[in-house]
Amino acid sequence: MLGRRLGPGVHDDGGFLVDAALRDEYPWEGQFLEVGDGVRMHYLDVGEGPPVLMVHGNPTWSFYWRNLVKGLSADHRCIVPDHVGCGLSDKPPGFHRLEDRIAHLSHLVETLDLRDVTLVVHDWGGPIGLGMAVRHPERIRRLVLLNTAVFEGSLPLSIRMCRWPGVGPALILGLNGFLRVALLRAVADRTRIGGPVARGYLTPHRSWADREAILHFVQDIPLEQEHPTRQLFLDIDAGLTALEDCPVLLIWGEKDFCFTPEFRRGWEERLPRAEVHALADVGHWVMEDAHERVVPLVRDFLARHPLPLETAP
Numbered sequence: 001m002l003g004r005r006l007g008p009g010v011h012d013d014g015g016f017l018v019d020a021a022l023r024d025e026y027p028w029e030g031q032f033l034e035v036g037d038g039v040r041m042h043y044l045d046v047g048e049g050p051p052v053l054m055v056h057g058n059p060t061w062s063f064y065w066r067n068l069v070k071g072l073s074a075d076h077r078c079i080v081p082d083h084v085g086c087g088l089s090d091k092p093p094g095f096h097r098l099e100d101r102i103a104h105l106s107h108l109v110e111t112l113d114l115r116d117v118t119l120v121v122h123d124w125g126g127p128i129g130l131g132m133a134v135r136h137p138e139r140i141r142r143l144v145l146l147n148t149a150v151f152e153g154s155l156p157l158s159i160r161m162c163r164w165p166g167v168g169p170a171l172i173l174g175l176n177g178f179l180r181v182a183l184l185r186a187v188a189d190r191t192r193i194g195g196p197v198a199r200g201y202l203t204p205h206r207s208w209a210d211r212e213a214i215l216h217f218v219q220d221i222p223l224e225q226e227h228p229t230r231q232l233f234l235d236i237d238a239g240l241t242a243l244e245d246c247p248v249l250l251i252w253g254e255k256d257f258c259f260t261p262e263f264r265r266g267w268e269e270r271l272p273r274a275e276v277h278a279l280a281d282v283g284h285w286v287m288e289d290a291h292e293r294v295v296p297l298v299r300d301f302l303a304r305h306p307l308p309l310e311t312a313p
Contacts, residue, residue, distance in 0.1 A: 021196035022203070026066050030088055033111060035104040042088035043081035043108060047073030050307055051114045054080045055105065057123020057148070058217035059179040061087025063200045064122065064287055071295035076118075076302075081108055083128070085213025087204050095216050098229045102131035109139060116307050120144040120298070122286065123259075124217055127236060134239030142305055143248045144298055145274075146286045147259040150236045151266055155221070156257055158185075162218045172215040173208045188255045188283040197288070240270055247305040248274035251294055253282035275301065 032040040044062055046069055054065040062080040069078045082089040084096055084104055096104075105128055109117070117140050121129040126148025133140045162168045162178060171177035179201060183193050205211050222230035248271050252264040261278070268276060277297055282289040 019196065019199065022200055025196050025200055026063055028069070032089075033108055035084065035107050037092075039084055039092050040090045041081055041084055041104055041108060042090075043079060044069065045112075046078045046080075047076055049076040050116055050118065050302075051077045051079055052118045052120060053109070053114060053129070054078065054120045055122070055125030055129035056080075056083070056086070057125045058086075059182055059205070059214045060123070060201065060285070061089075061204060063087065064285070065120070067287060067291035068120065068295055068298065071291075071299065072302075079108070079112065079114065081105065083124075083213065085216070091210055091213065093209070093212065095219075096213065097216075097220050098127055098131065098232055101128045102135070105129065105132045106135060109136065115139050116141045118142040118144065118302065120146070121148055122146040123148055123284070126150055127233060130240070130243075131232070131236045134236055134242050137242040140243060140246055141307060142302065143243065143246050144301070145248065145250050145267060146294075147253050147256050147263070147284055149259060149263045149266065150233055150240070151263075151270075153263050153266060154260070155223070159218065159221070159258060160223070162215075163221070163223070168215060168218060172218065173211050176202070176205065176211060178214050178218065179205060179211070182285070185257055186283055186285040187289050188253070188281055189289055192288050193285075237270075247301070249298065249301040250274045250276045251286060251297060252276070252278045253284055253286045253289060254278050254280045255282060256284040258284055 028044050028046050030042050030044055032042055035041045052072055054068060056062060056064045061082045065080050069080060072078055083101055085091050109132060119129050119133055119140055126145065127150050130150055162171060183198055183201060184190060187193050205214065220229050222233050250264065250267055254261055264278060267274065279290055279293065287294060
């Protein structure tokens with residue numbers, strides 16, 4: 001069922017958004033949707049018009065998409081969920097794998113009955129969002145991909161270290177190291193991450209329990225042949241053919257330490273008709289490094305690939 005609407009700047013996480021500077025960055029009211037066992041997923045539903053579904057990765061949350069929401073919500077309906085365990089969603093104990101997260105997102109899309117969706121994904125948002133999309137291709141019209149993958153490639157040692165027994169929990173849960181390092185390494189221009197922006201990422205993940213999803217995302221990367229999520233990744237990759245008629249915009253931060261240009265080339269092989277913008281001076285968090293360039297690119301892409309007249313509002 002749909003949950004209650006929150007008041008402006010008021011969230012039941014112990015005072016988040018009391019900070020006026022954070023309210024300026026993230027000024028919207030949120031809603032909750034129960035996704036099973038009483039667990040609530042928080043999401044934004046901002047603006048009116050054709051729906052744009054923005055799916056975040058790890059260790060981010062809907063805050064990552066705030067500038068795209070500001071840039072599109074005047075004439076689009078922006079739906080922006082926080083994965084369970086992330087952002088302002090509930091943070092229950094227990095491991096949520098990719099399959100669970102695809103189910104949560106599918107439930108949101110079906111509950112809101114979203115159709116003619118423009119799907120925008122980043123990082124883990126790629127497997128989650130595209131995992132939903134290949135199961136519901138009739139609901140998807142356009143794709144925007146930012147530094148993500150649903151196929152194999154080389155990952156840095158720093159990511160692999162976070163999966164070592166004992167090391168990962170100590171770094172991620174104890175020290176909040178994965179998120180704190182991301183604030184340094186995920187952008188090419190570190191001056192863009194500071195003050196209310198850094199607080200926006202850190203505030204929802206203040207305690208050991210608040211960081212469990214960050215660790216579980218890392219542990220769910222299917223590096224091993226026998227990993228329980230590996231087959232699902234392969235299935236999503238193979239299922240991209242169901243989306244082959246969708247116009248695709250690929251925006252890539254070429255300075256990404258994780259999803260290097262090797263992954264961009266992987267997408268170009270799979271989606272040869274995609275419109276590609278490789279941003280040479282941009283890191284992994286593309287929206288933080290270059291939202292001033294990304295928003296116009298997305299708006300232009302949507303204008304050049306309008307919805308059919310019979311479905312446009």
